[in-house]
Amino acid sequence: MASPHSCNQGARSIKPFRSSEEYLFAMKEDLAEWLRELYGISVWSHTFAEALETGSVLCQHANEVTRAARRFLQEHGTAQGPYMKLxxxxxxxxxxxxRASFAARDNVSNFISWCRTEMGIADVLMFETEDLVLRKNEKNFVLCLLEVARRASRFGMAAPLLIRMEEEIEQEIHEDLHVPDEGKALPGAQRWASDFENLDEMVQHLVSRCTCPTQFPMVKVSEGKYRVGDSSTLIFVRILRNHVMVRVGGGWDTLEHYLDKHDPCRCTSLTAFDPGITIGPCSPG
Structure with a gap:
């Protein structure tokens, strides 16, 4: 007999538009605010690609990052630690x-080349010119720009809020493991002190959408840290404006999308999007 938490395995790829796209919207929102503060330009989450498609702002940012790297070397004399290719x-x-000119494409191509050769960003985190100019893969573009910001923050560049949250979580992990900060925290790395007020209330609101007889468990362990499902898996949760974000591996997801993929009753509910999906067991993981 199926447990209350059995669901459709195939449904994992059939997700509502809102939850599956919200994490990308949240990242664009964060990056847009960051770019406005850095360069005073008009860029917003809903016009993110349009504002950057000529490549001029991207190249301007590349040059600002390069200058920050020079200042870092002048002050510290060396670059050590992970992801510290300057x-x-x-x-x-x-x-x-x-827009849409050959010159714009050249700008974007030059930025891509700089990311690869000067920042050493791996292909898995890179994008192609058409991904931005023709909107073929906006996600890859966003992830690449976030990675540039992540690495540049290590040598003093102002960072988006998501990156500062990552630094805070890394510090918390080191403290939990009793790892000394020496050699871990790099000069110029930024910290973000989270405000956890209302976080648990927001988390419980999203979890409460589970309609199983036995509700999918998500238990608070400490501020911003939860145990999920029937395993000992721990996740870090933060509030990014009006989004509840989960630190997943080396990236981020929204809690709503994360639960859509891991709470089996949500998996089951998604079969309505494709009645031809084959039923099979699925367990939270």
Whole structure:
């Protein structure tokens, strides 16, 4: 007999638009605010790609990161630690490149080349010119820009809020494991002190949508840390504006989307999107 938490395995790929796209919207919202603060430009989550598609802001940012790296070397004399390849070359670009022009494509291509050669970003985190210009894969573009910000924060560049939250979580992990900060926290790395007020209330509201006779468990262990499902899995949860975010591996997801993938009653409810899906067991993991 199926348990209260059995569901459709195939349904994991059939997700409501809102939860499956919210994490990307949350990242664009964070990056847009960060870019507005850095450069005073008009960029918003709903116009994110349009504001950056000429590549001029991207190349400008690449040059600011390179200058920050030079200042870091002057102050500290060396670059040690993970992801500490410091860029040395600035990017030549056309400041006035029109949208959809060859000059705009060249700008974007130059930024991509700089990411690979100067920042050493792996292909798995890279995007192609068409991903931005023709919107073929906006997710890859967003993840690459976030990775550039993540690495540049290590040598003093102002970072988006998500990156500062990552630093806070890394510090918490080191403290839990009793790992000394020496050699772990790099000069210039930023910290973010979270406000956990209302976080548990928001978490419990999302969890309460589970309609199983036995509700999918998500138990608070400490501020911002929860145990999920029937396993000992621990996750870190933070509030990003009006989004509840979960630290997943080296990236982020919204809690709603995370639960859609791990709470079996939600998996089951998603079969309505495709009645031809084959029923099979699924367990939270």
């Amino acid at each position: 860029p040395a070359r600035e990017v030549t670009f056309n400041h006035a490149a029109p």
